[in-house]
Amino acid sequence: MKTYDFQSSNAFVELFEIPPYRSGALEGLSFAVKDNIDIRDRSTSYGSKPWRETHPPAAHHAVCVEQLLMAGARCVGKTVADELTYSLDGENHFYGTPVNPRAPDRIPGGSSSGSASAVACGLVDFALGTDCGGSIRVPASLCGVYGMRPSLHRISEAGVLPFAPSVSTVGVLARTLPVLRQAMRVLLRSQAQALPPVRNIYLLQDAFEIADPAIRDALSGCVASFDGLPHVTVKSISLREITGLDLSLRSYNEDALRVLQTAEIANALGGWIRASQPEQGPNFRAGYRNVESFDRSAMSDALNLCEALFARVAAFTRPGDVFCYPTVPVLAPKKGVLTGRNLDAVLDYYDRTMAVTSFAGVARLPEITVPLAQVDGLPVGLSLAAGHYQDEFLLDASLRLWG
């Protein structure tokens, strides 16, 4: 693997040094911060130069940044985010494309693209990201690093730019599982507590079926290794068996979560875009057209479906249960391909990927992606998800399985 430095990775928007406030659990570790999370006295770009120019500098670090500094970690810079974080590509019109060191001709994935790249290039031990529709999980998987989206609202979002409040989370991308666990436990403010052992591993059929056959094959060995685990039941399960509803994973996204997300994103960005008419990259512009043309007055069924699905997954899930599936159902697309000229490629990437990422999104579950496999040298992540608020169990379970 070719090596990249802070410049050549193109992962960073700004480099600086904020020393830890004191020693602590994260002593000796360095981290970077996705540029939709405030750093004191600096302007947060949200992945958009016009946003940066029309908003004042932050008066304070985001709470999550302070937590890491209080725990002994050192902050080294801000990383590129996709434009207004509304993308899973990692190709930013204003700031360029952070390198995917495992596949330099491919996208890193987004929107925490710079955070994934910085970790994958070995420039930091871990990085803060945010995840709404997959923005931590997707770039972590495509760049071959660990990443965790926590349960909805377990981590403070103060000082993080609002996006889709019913879905957005703050989380971590890391180079190892112990580092991921340590950083996440600081942010989650985890207590000493007894955690159940893993009892059931549910292989989510619908997600495996959506995945490219090569990805299924590549992950089959990892999945087979679960069979030897003592006291663990491994079982293939369909979304229908979990929810009791005759609903595909695609519909789970398209008829439920995506509607809620789209509505909330319009609330977060609409007023500013209308008033400022900012320069926009072509991909953002195309995506945002869907937001603007969306009929908000007809979304009550979708909102209710989201809540019903959340409640049904919660009712199904027991302590000790984990769900397992491919993090991303496709390999990293080549750079420059996901444009309006290749609409089919764009739709395939988004529709399949978000069908899979919507499972944890709707159910507000914590999910960890682990870089376990590869296809033609390209990283492939396997995800584990656990019940709502079972973040510490999930971290513990991942470490027992692969630590």
Place this chain on the structure above:
Amino acid sequence: MKTYDFQSSNAFVELFEIPPYRSGALEGLSFAVKDNIDIRDRSTSYGSKPWRETHPPAAHHAVCVEQLLMAGARCVGKTVADELTYSLDGENHFYGTPVNPRAPDRIPGGSSSGSASAVACGLVDFALGTDCGGSIRVPASLCGVYGMRPSLHRISEAGVLPFAPSVSTVGVLARTLPVLRQAMRVLLRSQAQALPPVRNIYLLQDAFEIADPAIRDALSGCVASFDGLPHVTVKSISLREITGLDLSLRSYNEDALRVLQTAEIANALGGWIRASQPEQGPNFRAGYRNVESFDRSAMSDALNLCEALFARVAAFTRPGDVFCYPTVPVLAPKKGVLTGRNLDAVLDYYDRTMAVTSFAGVARLPEITVPLAQVDGLPVGLSLAAGHYQDEFLLDASLRLWG
């Protein structure tokens, strides 16, 4: 009681008419919206004229407003909020003081002051509010109406101005318990589900002890009426018995929740205040001085304590359990008293009130205040709280007890 109209109530910032999108569960009901919640094509003031002047109009209604319109309710206007919602007074430097019709010489309480006033004056059936440290519960109690703060993050906050994301909620103030329940069920997207009966009513000793003796006496009859309920155990309980920690209710607020709130509020407001140097009312300015002088680098113990308390209350609480206590431990202060000239009165009002409101705040519990009693003609609310995410049970329990 003297009657007030839309003008003389001083509850409204703007009056307009948004008809329902269709018929539904809220057909025939009118509502108002606290002015930190977006209404399309209008500028949201956040209780501050300079904020209104420096931010663009909203491109969309907040999701919670759309939910009510989709369910058949009619929106009639925006109500006064306390300045940047950082107050429990209801006396706004820019917009004046909404009338407390039950005690016109007293404050209505804040920060959902206009929403409480509009409901108490009989001008709307219900109103949207937000609650961080008591901003729905306090004005509902002081004005003698029903109010509910839901479990943290059960209701979409898209289109609601960010304040303290780890504590802030969207909720409802209403003239009757059935209307409160109906509106809340729409916002919560409640499913048909079996709900447990009330099994235990825990009278929170620490909160009763903090309350004025006259308030304790006034509520004693309501509390005594629980004794006749079949299959219900009524038990006085201390915070120490619930959490297993030797911590007073004041400390629960001052050493835990208030620190988290203060940090998060600084994130929400700090950049804008520093860059715009906006006109501020004297009470806001005095309060915000504490936010600015606060040492963020030393808050990790408080953040950890918040999470520990949340986990301990969650571990204690069983389905069918409710906690019961005075909503506000003091009677509505006279208008114009809570100023820097009467610092002792200000501290007494805030320290005691927020000690009580912090119980649900830290534990992310849903809480309903019910206007059950009075002292010298002044309304006194009794609160019920239930476990995290047990919102539907709490609404059902309240209706069984007092519907």
